[in-house]
Amino acid sequence: MTTSHILNAVIPLVADLAQEMPERERMRRLLAALRTLLPADAVALLKLEGEWLRPMAIDGLVPDALGRRFRLAEHPRFAQLLAAGQAMRFAPDSPLPDPYDGLVAHQGQPIAELHVHDCMGCVLQLGGLPWGLLTLDAMQPGRFADAASLELLQAFSNLAAATVATAERVQQMAQLAHSACSIGTIKAPSDRVLLGHSPAMRRLQKDIALIAGSDLSVLITGETGTGKELVARAVHAQSSRAAHPMVSINCAALPDNLVESELFGHVRGAFTGAQTERSGKFEQAHQGTLFLDEVGELSLPVQAKLLRVLQSGQLQRLGSDREHHVDVRVIAATNRDLAAEVSAGRMRSDFYHRLNVYPLQLPSLRERDSDVLLLAGYFLEENRSRLQLGGLRLDGAAQAALLKHTWPGNVRELEHLISRAVLKALSRQDASASRGRPRMLTLRTDDLEIGPGPHMQQPPQPEPTSMPATTTSLRDAVAAHERALINASLKRHHGSWAAAARELQMDRANLQRMAKRLNIEKS
Template sequence: MTTSHILNAVSPLIADLAQDLSERERLRRLLAALRNLLPADAVALLKLEGEWLHPMAIDGLMPDTLGRRFRLAEHPRFAQLLAAGQAMRFEPDSPLPDPYDGLVAHKGQTITELHVHDCMGCVLQLGGMPWGLLTLDALEPGRFADPAALAMLQAFSNLAAATVATAERVHQLSQLARGSSHTTSTAAVPERGLQGSSPAMRQLQKDIALVAASDLSVLITGETGTGKELVAQAVHAQSARAGKPMVSINCAALPDNLVESELFGHVRGAFTGALTERSGKFEQAQQGTLFLDEVGELSLPVQAKLLRVLQSGQLQRLGSDREHHVDVRVIAATNRDLAAEVSAGRMRADFYHRLNVYPLNVPPLRERDSDVLQLAGYFLEENRSRLKLGGLRLEAAAQAALLNHRWAGNVRELEHLISRAVLKALSRNDGSSGRASSRLRIVTLGVADLWDQPEAIVATPAPQPPATQSLPAPELGLRDAVTTYERELVNASLARHHGSWAAAARELQIDRANLQRLAKRLDIVKP
């Protein structure tokens, strides 16, 4: 490789340091320049976060790699690179498993040919501390045998570190511009955080960073399975209250006679069984955050009692006349349309407006197409680690099927689907090979592992509105007509499934608990 070729590859990167680029674009250009310099089939930039390595940018790897999190204790090659502190190469016959086996996006290769046969990497240092790793992989043995390749990677790492430092500085400045000066340590970030880089998720992340810097109450809305609790955790983790407790309570799981005691606490003798004095969730969350999940399930009397503490921070334990003052930020979540609940008289308007100071809507998975494979990669790596497998990958047809699915159950449905598919694939592989050692190699998930029925993978067409003239004039008002229709649907489904809540919930595509609450609201008794 000539000097002019090297200069042509790195000169744009040097010029980029002074340019106003997004973090994604800056890192993409960094990896593209590295592949121009060195003959790699795949390159990746990974950030060190505690005991995990998080891919920040990839080139030449499967899209789901971006969603994976690599635990150092389970990937000795990564651990050795970090310990070396400088560029190093692994011999093609190295017995250490390669984290990218089966993940190199190389068309025309069979699964058995997708094992990485040559790899090298180096540590990126920022401020004298290891920031992460830069890795290069090739499917052909001996691709990096030339000692000059290792020297070039070591020299390139200094420019890469400068690029990463610039990207992080731009990110910090953008946070300051949005009014958020609080940063969190790695330990404060939940292990299973928000995943995705689609436009909808990037906007949600911006909104989270904006509201986290304040003390405003937040109302998180979204369909079942979208990850509303993760959004609440992200708001708390990025706030000035991150070092204080975040207390969660599922409002739907509380009996009406215990809600007041759970939220406000009670004194001894306040009710039968109250043998000692006990603080409530508000006091337990002092100076921190209280997360009210499924807040739409609270009864009207409880809503009225919550108004005072939301307004002034004053509360009384059940059975006591003494007031307590609490400093708590309230984050609430629901999959209901609370404005409609107010109109229907099932929620107090003043309570709704106390909660809905800053609304955050979590987008459904069908509006996050580019995130599906990234999330799938996250769940694949979770299953690989839990089952101690060598590698998990998706066939191209399985990737296409995931992208085409409608995801009525959102991220939770995808998580459960991947877990089931892994077990099916393991059963199929073990049955065909007749030995458990096959689990140590790459396990590939096909469409048949994801869905038993081929038609299940076809994207559900958007429903077409019926012709106006086909709709009869309602005898009741709109809301009563909708309630009547809901009651008929639920009754019919329960009848078809002989009173089975679980089967009816699957047919109606809602959670069983939500179906039972809906039936209670509609005055339906199980047949």
């Protein structure tokens, strides 16, 4: 390779360091330059996050690779690269499994059943500490055999580190601008993270960064399965309250007779069974965040009792006259149209406006373009790790099917579909193999079962009921019809009163009172 060739690839990257540009574009240019210098079929930039490596940018790999996270303990090649501290190459006959087997793309499609035969990589150092890895893979053995390839990669790693440092400084400055009032340490809320590069997700992430720096109440709305709790945790994690607890409560699971006790606490003897004094969820979330999931399920009397604490932070434990003051940021979530609930009289307007100070509308998976494959990659890697498989991939037809599907159940449907498909493919493979699990498991469209089926059906309609032949009055006929509808709905939803109430478009407490009047026993 000539000096001019090297300069032509490197000089634009040096110029980019002084330019403002999106992080993804900066990383894309970095990898594109690397592929012009070294004859790789695929390159990737991975960031070290504790015991995981997360792809930040890829070139030459299938799209779902960007959604995967690689645990170091399960990928010895990555662990060796980090331990080496410098550029190193693995021999084509290395017995160590390659994390990218089956993930290298050819014209946008994965190369079926071919494995990486030559790979090398190096550590990126920032401030004397390992930031992550640059990896290069080739399908042809011996592609990186010459010593010059290692030397060039090691030299390029310094420029790559400068590019990464610039991107991180830009990101940090943006975060400071959004949350100048934030203090404390931001903790990772859970293993699950918000993934997505679609315009809809970028808008959502900007809104989260904007609202996180304030103490305004947030109302998260969106279809079932869109990840409302993940958004709530992201808001909390980026706020000044991140060092304090985030307490979650599922409003649909609150028994009517224990709502006040759960939310506000109680004193000893407040009711039968109250043997000790107990704080409620609001006090447990003091100086932190209280997440009210399925807030649309709260009855009107409970909404009225919540208004005071939302307005002033004052509450009384059940059975006590003593006031307690709490400093709590409230985040609520629902898949209902709460404005319509107010119009229908099932929600107090003052309670609704207390919650809806800053609304966050979550996009459905149908609105998120190629995020489907990124999320699929995340769930594929989860299943690969859980089932201890060598490799897990989607064939081209399966990728196309995922992109074409309308996803009525959103991200949760995708997660469950991938998990089922992996088990089906594993069962199919085990039935055809004489021994051991396969090195590479490929999911096909028949494993996904996407198409007309139970998950595509319309929501069940109330079952038709016939009028009792012995009815002697209109009141008896109406009661019989109501009883049949409620029983049928409860049967469909396996005894869930909250789900039945949603289907019948009633408040749950009102439904249970009606059931009591109609002599329908609770299961």
